[in-house]
Amino acid sequence: MNDQAVDRAGKHDCATLSDAMDRLGIEGVCRGIKPRDHAFRLCGRAFTVRYIPIDVLAPGNVGDFVDDLPAGTVVVLDNRGREDCTVWGDIMTQLASHKGLAGTVIDGACRDVDLCLKLGYPIYSRSYSMKTGKDRVQVDATGVTVEIGGALVRPGDILVGDADGVVVIPSERADEVLALADEIATAENAIREAISQGMSLRDARAKFRYHSLQTRRP
Incomplete structure (x- = not known):
């Protein structure tokens, strides 16, 4: 389905969109979130996931939500900026690329960076490492408001990423x-x-x- 707002947003770089939001008093910059390759670019609507530390009494899982996402979605993962464990790796990258997702944005760390570079699948994150998030964090909620680099991201907001980083455009103020x-x-x-x-x-x-x-x- 054609999404005219996403198409329009994709024609601009992040600096221009940030300037527009400055004029409106909107904090749209995801500070500290950078592309794993400066050639990456993403644009699409957000599917949000919030992580919390593992509950030893009632452990959850790191999530199989990618199965259910349509092409063009930007996966937005709030791991509270943690860099001591990852919430995205090569299997998720492979599936996301195969399904035609627009990219992944993480306030935290990813791993298996070589595959996203090989496939050209855009990943933006605070850092990268190799230590798994399994038995360390679990999905707390999906489809909720999350915070990515100081900017609030709600389901359906538009995210744009380029070599400078990521901005989020609130859906109700996109026009x-x-x-x-x-x-x-x-x-x-x-x-x-x-x-x-x-x-x-x-x-x-x-x-x-x-x-x-x-x-x-x-």
Whole structure:
């Protein structure tokens, strides 16, 4: 099914989307979450998972949720920034790639990085390591609001990732964020064209109101 908001978001880089959200006063940057390959790019709607430390009295599992996800989904895993154990590895990467998921975003660590690089499957995480999350963490809930690098992510929010990191666009504000992103991108492209034609950077920025593009407005 065509998702016009996702298609529009995918045409912008994270810097432009971040600038648009700055102007609206939205905290959309997932701080500290970086791509395992700078060539990776992702864009899609979030499926969220929250992890907690293992309950020794009633242990759960790390989750088989990938089985049920449709193509184009971004898997968003909140492991509270833990870097001492992983919540995503090669088997999940293989299945996610096969199913055509848009990528995985983790506030925590992944492992088996070589396979995501080989398959070109986008993984964004706080770090990577090799120690399993089995018997250390378990799924607490899916389809709930989670926190990724200081930004709240709810089911259905739009995530965009590129070489700079990941931003999250609240679904109910997507239209206004994307309208501003279009405006900012148009102005910045005009500045680039003007300086390529010999205009000074100072004059080009003044002409196209560069210094007010990201300024929050009352």
